[in-house]
Amino acid sequence: MTFCNLKFDPAAWGECEPNRDGTKAFGGCTFCANESFSPNTRGPRRSVRDQVLAGMEFYRRRNAAERFIVYFQAFTNTHAPAETLRRAYDEAFVSDDVIGLSVGTRPDCVPDDVLDLLAEYARKCDLWVEYGLQSMHDETLRAVNRAHGFAEYVDAVERTRRRCPTARICAHLMHGLPGETPAMMRATVERVADVGLDGIKLHHLYVSPRTALEAQLRRGELRTLAFEEYVGLVCDSLERLPAEVVVQRLMGELDGPWVVAPRWGRSKAEVLRAIDGELERRDTWQGKLRGAPRP
DSSP: OOEEEEEEOOTTTOSOOTTTBSSSOBSOOTTOOGGGTOGGGSSOOOOHHHHHHHHHHHHHHHHOOOEEEEEEOSSOTTOSOHHHHHHHHHHTOOSTTEEEEEEEEOTTSOOHHHHHHHHHHHTTSEEEEEEEEEOSOHHHHHHTTOOOOHHHHHHHHHHHHHHSTTSEEEEEEEESOTTOOHHHHHHHHHHHHHHOOSEEEEEEOOBOTTSHHHHHHHTTOOOOOOHHHHHHHHHHHHHHSOTTSEEEESOOOOSSTTOOBOOOOOOHHHHHHHHHHHHHHHTOOTTGGGTOOOO
């Protein structure tokens, strides 16, 4: 049976992030251009139902998919009243073939009533709560205008475990953020693993047009990771993750009009082969530094 993860734009409540709308800050993250990773944000707004139906049709044709998890991806998908969220989440269940939800959000946007709402869905479907963290270092988070700190991430994970115990938690981490050393990036992976998680998405920092980060790049204030550096950092990260953690992503976007730098000239398949090759060269694997046996 083939499963596909449907990405959609939260048209139900628009561009909603607390570091965009003034709740906590303005301007959003310095690196963020939702158009670069969420295709549904590039065209006219459509309802959740229409996006899900179109996505199901596409993946049935392309991948012979039979079951679907709807991914509330772009922006912050818990930054609204619980009843508004309920209407949007309910709209995703267009057929019995939708068997789960994956809700992307921030660690400072999950009040208890929203977690209680998510717990309702976790009792009747497969539910992932994806927390965009990027780094454990508060100085980095301030520099990229995240408008939250690592303590809020720890609190969000702990409250999610208590109030929504059957949900699975995924953390988003980004390597190559301004000012960070490889040691800082490795420390983030280790600390997030210690807090506890079920899945992880690793991204490399890429610069998109018309972002604050692009201006820093043009002024010579930012250096992006070289291909070989990133491959090494991914392997460092895998060694530090528990073997049971599901690795859902290993890179950000690689090419196209929404990527200014780095331009590695590699396909995703080539990146994955390079990571496999480096793991083999090191004689290492996911969880090795945590005592996991070779798989």
